[in-house]
Amino acid sequence: MSQPQTQFRSRCSIARTLDVLGDKWTLLVVRDLMWHGKHTFQELQASEEHIAANLLSERLKRLMALGLVAREAYQDRPVRYRYALTEAGRSLEGLLLQIMGWGHAHLGGGLYDPRTGRTVADASPDGPQ
Amino acid sequence: MSQPQTQFRSRCSIARTLDVLGDKWTLLVVRDLMWHGKHTFQELQASEEHIAANLLSERLKRLMALGLVAREAYQDRPVRYRYALTEAGRSLEGLLLQIMGWGHAHLGGGLYDPRTGRTVADASPDGPQ
DNA sequence: ACAACTCACTTTCAAAATTAAAGTGACTAT
């Protein structure tokens, strides 16, 4: 996880986190690895948001370079990989929960409970109140 | 907040939040409005990450459309605006704190204390400043 | 008066990122 500080825009922790995770896809991959039992390339690609294969490939590489994800071959000939969060990757759970909580409260999205593995139907179709 | 205008990629609250806030700049603008007393276009633009003027302009419009930011004229002739978080915008503080905490712990960024307005020098991966 | 300057943007345009689709390579199943 140690990166030379020159790769970041600034010393601000928020800016640094956004440098690394600030896009529309990375945290969805983390979500699927964290909670939804998706561990192969195919499973990750099949999520309802439909990430393009080249982006998934690139995001997994970045997450691995950051030490947040690791992969292991689950088969040889041909070699196929299973991706999983590392300890550092699992440390993103609080962030994911916070983001989910906000999106539930303000954008009418569902609320997933990691304890039960169930998503609560949201309270309002397209907005808060 | 805003009406049913935005179409989201999915019902997932994380995906929805990323649809709206998932880029490298939006939350930095929120950070500056939330904690750093930056309220004019110029002040926001002068932050150390140096957002381009066109992006700042577009992000402020989006945040206003989402009801997270509101502006008021602080002067006529020429009219000039002061931007501020709405109640809904201020609800992003927990998310910001969580992102900051993670970036501090894992990317060696600083830790800002909203109570004191001070940033603690980091102790983590990249060493002290 | 007139030029210089400030602020809040908008426009321009090249570079980079995203998207959707098709292609590749190693194998397995029929």
Place this chain on the structure above:
DNA sequence: ATAGTCACTTTAATTTTGAAAGTGAGTTGT
């Protein structure tokens, strides 16, 4: 042999970004 699966990579069009320059309303300095 042919078709299919999986994990990608490549390609090409579109969109977003980033940096710089430009604009317009007004103020300040000489």
